[in-house]
Amino acid sequence: xxxxxxxxxxxxxxxxxxxxxxxxxxxxxxxxxxxxxxxxxxxxxxxxxxxxxxxxxxxxxxxxxxxxxxxxxxxxxxxxxxxxxxxxxxxxxxxxxxxxxxxxxxxxxxxxxxxxxxxxxxxxxxxxxxxxxxxxxxxxxxxxxxxxxxxxxxxxxxxxxxxxxxxxxxxxxxxxxxxxxxxxxxxxxxxxxxxxxxxxxxxxxxxxxxxxxxxxx
Amino acid sequence: xxxxxxxxxxxxxxxxxxxxxxxxxxxxxxxxxxxxxxxxxxxxxxxxxxxxxxxxxxxxxxxxxxxxxxxxxxxxxxxxxxxxxxxxxxxxxxxxxxxxxxxxxxxxxxxxxxxxxxxxxxxxxxxxxxxxxxxxxxxxxxxxxxxxxxxxxxxxxxxxxxxxxxxxxxxxxxxxxxxxxxxxxxxxxxxxxxxxxxxxxxxxxxxxxxxxxxxxxxxxxxx
Numbered sequence: 001x002x003x004x005x006x007x008x009x010x011x012x013x014x015x016x017x018x019x020x021x022x023x024x025x026x027x028x029x030x031x032x033x034x035x036x037x038x039x040x041x042x043x044x045x046x047x048x049x050x051x052x053x054x055x056x057x058x059x060x061x062x063x064x065x066x067x068x069x070x071x072x073x074x075x076x077x078x079x080x081x082x083x084x085x086x087x088x089x090x091x092x093x094x095x096x097x098x099x100x101x102x103x104x105x106x107x108x109x110x111x112x113x114x115x116x117x118x119x120x121x122x123x124x125x126x127x128x129x130x131x132x133x134x135x136x137x138x139x140x141x142x143x144x145x146x147x148x149x150x151x152x153x154x155x156x157x158x159x160x161x162x163x164x165x166x167x168x169x170x171x172x173x174x175x176x177x178x179x180x181x182x183x184x185x186x187x188x189x190x191x192x193x194x195x196x197x198x199x200x201x202x203x204x205x206x207x208x209x210x211x212x213x214x215x216x217x
Numbered sequence: 218x219x220x221x222x223x224x225x226x227x228x229x230x231x232x233x234x235x236x237x238x239x240x241x242x243x244x245x246x247x248x249x250x251x252x253x254x255x256x257x258x259x260x261x262x263x264x265x266x267x268x269x270x271x272x273x274x275x276x277x278x279x280x281x282x283x284x285x286x287x288x289x290x291x292x293x294x295x296x297x298x299x300x301x302x303x304x305x306x307x308x309x310x311x312x313x314x315x316x317x318x319x320x321x322x323x324x325x326x327x328x329x330x331x332x333x334x335x336x337x338x339x340x341x342x343x344x345x346x347x348x349x350x351x352x353x354x355x356x357x358x359x360x361x362x363x364x365x366x367x368x369x370x371x372x373x374x375x376x377x378x379x380x381x382x383x384x385x386x387x388x389x390x391x392x393x394x395x396x397x398x399x400x401x402x403x404x405x406x407x408x409x410x411x412x413x414x415x416x417x418x419x420x421x422x423x424x425x426x427x428x429x430x431x432x433x434x435x436x437x438x439x440x
Contacts, residue, residue, distance in 0.1 A: 057299055058439055078305045086296025092235045093228065104224030105304045145300070 004152035007069025041203030080153035091131030106149035229318030250276035269338035289371025324356035347402035361427030372438030
């Protein structure tokens with residue numbers, strides 16, 4: 001992998017509310033290249049919303065997300081991978097066709113389809129329909145998406161759900177390799193992931209209690 | 218970027234052909250409308266020939282709407298839509314690619330089936346040619362106008378009804394000028410050209426603006 005040029009992903013005074021419930025307010029965070037940012041907190045603390053917000057899939061109610069140090073400031077979404085709860089796998093297509101689709105759509109800048117399938121442990125299953133894969137295997141296929149297209153920022157929401165212990169370790173290795181190449185990685189996780197040196201952002205202390213006056217305002 | 222565009226077209230085509238629904242369903246619906254109608258109207262060949270183009274168009278219009286409500290909803294549910302928005306390709310082009318694939322899978326078969334069904338309605342050759350030509354131009358317009366409703370249905374997670382309410386009013390001008398063109402091809406007095414050119418204009422208008430509006434709807438739903 002070649003080095004990436006984006007130095008940091010920064011969130012300034014981010015606020016987010018879902019419906020009536022404010023999730024967090026005035027949250028500042030910086031994810032630096034080469035150092036993982038792990039977001040922790042209890043269920044419902046707003047981890048997924050924060051990640052969607054960083055990925056530009058959700059608009060913050062206040063604050064903004066920006067990149068620094070890259071040649072192409074701005075175009076955030078073209079520089080990032082977002083791995084959410086859903087695997088974005090179409091059961092009616094073959095495993096290889098699924099991955100090839102994402103390779104074309106996200107930009108064929110990484111390893112080719114066969115190579116990526118081998119790396120995530122799905123080697124030889126390329127011609128199967130994706131509907132026959134187990135939950136863990138679908139997750140591996142989703143992870144392969146990170147490998148077929150090289151992007152400097154990885155935003156991962158519970159990336160190791162449904163993965164067995166060996167695959168979790170392997171996934172952590174992908175993460176470390178990405179960081180070593182100068183990538184940025186933000187992950188929300190309950191399971192401890194060995195990503196090397198990491199900053200932690202705990203959302204539990206920031207949870208804003210739901211008060212009745214919130215409804216009045 | 219064109220690689221991404223055609224990847225979306227190919228995938229959506231494979232999905233609609235593969236899963237047994239999509240393409241076949243529209244044609245079967247079209248066939249049912251046209252087959253049932255002569256039983257309702259009665260065996261009056263002259264009457265059938267007169268209302269035939271309108272029947273074919275109503276059947277094609279409604280058949281074009283089948284499957285639209287799943288166009289974005291399926292991608293929204295399995296997380297594909299999130300990943301699609303991260304492509305370097307603008308969301309407008311993604312919407313256009315999905316529209317194109319949907320038209321090839323459901324609109325084009327209607328155009329191909331129309332001449333056969335037209336025979337069942339006692340249409341004369343000139344009318345058949347006119348119906349096929351207007352369908353070829355008009356069904357893309359219907360599909361791309363339908364993209365707007367499809368985007369809303371995908372964004373708000375429920376919306377079979379939304380499609381009918383939102384899209385059918387938008388397609389009325391297409392229906393009017395398509396049937397007017399067919400009628401004038403057979404009986405006059407206006408030349409076929411006049412309403413047909415308006416139809417062409419409507420088609421170009423929707424093919425360009427439909428994806429833009431659909432992308433705007435998807436973005437707005439992100440809140």
